[in-house]
Amino acid sequence: MTATAEAVRIITRARGVRQARTIAVIVVLAVLVVVTFCVSLSLGDFKIPVIDVVETLFGGGDRATEFIVNRLRLPRALTGLMVGAALGMSGAIFQSIARNPLASPDIIGVTYGAGAFAVFAIVTLGLTGVAVSALAIAGAVLTAFVMYVLAWRQGVSSYRLILIGIGIGAIATSVTSYLLTKARVEIAQQALIWLTGSLNGRDWSNVRSMGLTLAVLTPLIVYLVHRLRILQLGDETAYGLGLRVESSRLGLIVVGVLLAAVATAAAGPVGFVAFVAPPIARRLTRSPGPAMIASALLGALVVGLSDLIAQHAFGDTQLPVGVVTGVVGAPYLMFLLARANRVGSGG
Amino acid sequence: METSVEPSHSLAAENLAVGYDQREIIHDLSVRIPTGKITVIVGANACGKSTLLKTLARLLKPARGRVLLDGKSIQSIPTREVATKLGLLPQSPTAPEGITVADLVGRGRYPRTRWIRQWTKTDDEAVAAAMTSTDVLSIADRPIDELSGGQRQRVWIAMALAQETDILLLDEPTTFLDLTHQFEVLDLLVDLNKRDQRTIVLVLHDLNQACRFADHLIAMKDGAIVCEGDPNEVITEEVVRDIFGLAVRIIPDPVAGTPMVVPLGRHTTRSDRPQDQTNGQDHTNGDQASGGAVLDMAGGSLAAQALSASAAASGICRPTDR
Numbered sequence: 001m002t003a004t005a006e007a008v009r010i011i012t013r014a015r016g017v018r019q020a021r022t023i024a025v026i027v028v029l030a031v032l033v034v035v036t037f038c039v040s041l042s043l044g045d046f047k048i049p050v051i052d053v054v055e056t057l058f059g060g061g062d063r064a065t066e067f068i069v070n071r072l073r074l075p076r077a078l079t080g081l082m083v084g085a086a087l088g089m090s091g092a093i094f095q096s097i098a099r100n101p102l103a104s105p106d107i108i109g110v111t112y113g114a115g116a117f118a119v120f121a122i123v124t125l126g127l128t129g130v131a132v133s134a135l136a137i138a139g140a141v142l143t144a145f146v147m148y149v150l151a152w153r154q155g156v157s158s159y160r161l162i163l164i165g166i167g168i169g170a171i172a173t174s175v176t177s178y179l180l181t182k183a184r185v186e187i188a189q190q191a192l193i194w195l196t197g198s199l200n201g202r203d204w205s206n207v208r209s210m211g212l213t214l215a216v217l218t219p220l221i222v223y224l225v226h227r228l229r230i231l232q233l234g235d236e237t238a239y240g241l242g243l244r245v246e247s248s249r250l251g252l253i254v255v256g257v258l259l260a261a262v263a264t265a266a267a268g269p270v271g272f273v274a275f276v277a278p279p280i281a282r283r284l285t286r287s288p289g290p291a292m293i294a295s296a297l298l299g300a301l302v303v304g305l306s307d308l309i310a311q312h313a314f315g316d317t318q319l320p321v322g323v324v325t326g327v328v329g330a331p332y333l334m335f336l337l338a339r340a341n342r343v344g345s346g347g
Numbered sequence: 348m349e350t351s352v353e354p355s356h357s358l359a360a361e362n363l364a365v366g367y368d369q370r371e372i373i374h375d376l377s378v379r380i381p382t383g384k385i386t387v388i389v390g391a392n393a394c395g396k397s398t399l400l401k402t403l404a405r406l407l408k409p410a411r412g413r414v415l416l417d418g419k420s421i422q423s424i425p426t427r428e429v430a431t432k433l434g435l436l437p438q439s440p441t442a443p444e445g446i447t448v449a450d451l452v453g454r455g456r457y458p459r460t461r462w463i464r465q466w467t468k469t470d471d472e473a474v475a476a477a478m479t480s481t482d483v484l485s486i487a488d489r490p491i492d493e494l495s496g497g498q499r500q501r502v503w504i505a506m507a508l509a510q511e512t513d514i515l516l517l518d519e520p521t522t523f524l525d526l527t528h529q530f531e532v533l534d535l536l537v538d539l540n541k542r543d544q545r546t547i548v549l550v551l552h553d554l555n556q557a558c559r560f561a562d563h564l565i566a567m568k569d570g571a572i573v574c575e576g577d578p579n580e581v582i583t584e585e586v587v588r589d590i591f592g593l594a595v596r597i598i599p600d601p602v603a604g605t606p607m608v609v610p611l612g613r614h615t616t617r618s619d620r621p622q623d624q625t626n627g628q629d630h631t632n633g634d635q636a637s638g639g640a641v642l643d644m645a646g647g648s649l650a651a652q653a654l655s656a657s658a659a660a661s662g663i664c665r666p667t668d669r
Contacts, residue, residue, distance in 0.1 A: 007475035007484055008468075014449040014488035099441065154368075230457050236437035239406050241510065242430025242458035288446030 022285045022294070029284075029297035036304040037081060041073045043312050079202040080307045080321070081300045082210040083263040084273055088299020089221065089292055090259035091274030092281070093252050096228050096290040098158035104275040105140075105260035108165025111269040112172035113143025114261060115195050118268070119176045122191045123183040130205070132194065133265035140261035143168055148253060155235070155246055197270030197322025199307050206266050213262045217255055221292065224252050229289050270322045272329025273299050280332075302328070355382045355544060356432045356513045358403060362412035365395075365402045371410065372398045373570040380514075380563075383544040385536065387557040390567035391591050396550045397438065397518055399567065403548065404435040404516045430458035434512035436503055438519050442491045448502050449487040452478055455509030477508035480542075481535060497528025504535065515539070517549040521556070529553075533560050558582055558605040566590050582606040 117139025281294035306324035521529040
């Protein structure tokens, strides 16, 4: 039937235009991430040309560069990359579930919960390293669990989830502040650096645990994104289309929380990345969906660039990466909200 | 156009009791939806008509009783399988910002795809057919947010059509539309019913539209069915007064011949002409003969009649619902 063929051609073309744009954005972002990555490996007390860095990464280079690149700088850069990607995807999941750009894990309390537990570990229990990370993950998961249970009333409405999340975030923040006032100054400072989000002194153990988590979660994400696209149409429509709404939402929340938790455990609550990366990704791809790949790449790019700036832009002073993401992220949020208000579309 | 080759599916409910939280809205309701017909559910606000539709669509789980799809309890059938037989258009569906028409309609294919099975030519053809019959093909690449209310509603119907279900449930599909777009949507539903013998169930507010477009009319009050059947038989002055608490006159629709409901209200014109007084008198006499719910309203005055009707109505209408 020629009419049907013509109709099929029209909708295929409509879809093709969007896909082409998404792919173009992903390619450009991937190139930028790789460039940032290589530059961050080349800069430092001992500058190595980018060409040599690339050579070293592929197994060449002399022993000195091999040591500096692979031992000293690569773990930090890789951790930053994966932290950014995890935060970007976590934000994309939460914002799509809630159909609200405010619902990122760093706004609705998940990372605050992780922070409170980590500070408890550092200040009260005197722990360091892996133990702090483990408690941070426990804190994030527990916070999310309490949030979900409190928001449950014959199903979880997104709106209630956000409000309760913000409330729990406030409680976690006040617990953190209380713990900090009780702490000795040196220890409080150590806790504060953790709370700002820092990539200083990351080694291969961080890379391995991040990498492992991402490897486990990625297939789950691929599986659940399909459902997320239906969940975005609202609960009733999603039911009508035969989606098991509550179990899908729970699965997505679990994955989102785990992503945010391991990222926070690895680098502290690096602010605004989960919040800012997905909206930029959606705007660039003009995607109505969660834009997971673009969000992950943008998260990685934001963290990578911010860490470059934090390490090298201020001479001898090295800042924690969270300071830079905050400075970059906050104005973007304000711009976004102002623009959305003018358009009247709610972001 | 190819018609669906699947056998028609049947939908019914047995002794339903449904409510939200502690409050029960529907107490004991049984109904059979005629297959291949257009069924319209009418009733006052908070009479439970949307609740009934949502329960039929398995959005609400009944406290007692069950909904039967092809004779089997709908709760026992995997929800995805139900979605290949029964489609739903909620009252105010939400679309993600910036989604295009083709993308949204395509999501209607969800129950027929698996995450591992990629999009196929069949899916493309189903989407194309759905968009052709709702006449939204020319706006395939436009974002939903830019469309008019009527266009948007046709896109949502197209999404439900892409599901390729025999049964289509729509919750007040005309509520936010102007008159032209209301008829555009209703005419489209008749087309879909005539062409593919789809079973269509919808909730409507406008009684005249309900009479014109329904093969089968269900009138509800206080969570129960007052009467159902052919609109010509269901819509009488007594029934309308019973379910809405509003005094009306019924005349044949000059275009379609179906019943047309003309409310009396308290003021027939701005200056209440005297001849209406006599009409009201006739009307009241009729009521007394039929022994309607407003028998105690012996006064012949039209105003008194309407006043007590609206008092009765306030007993029925609980605007807190929905």
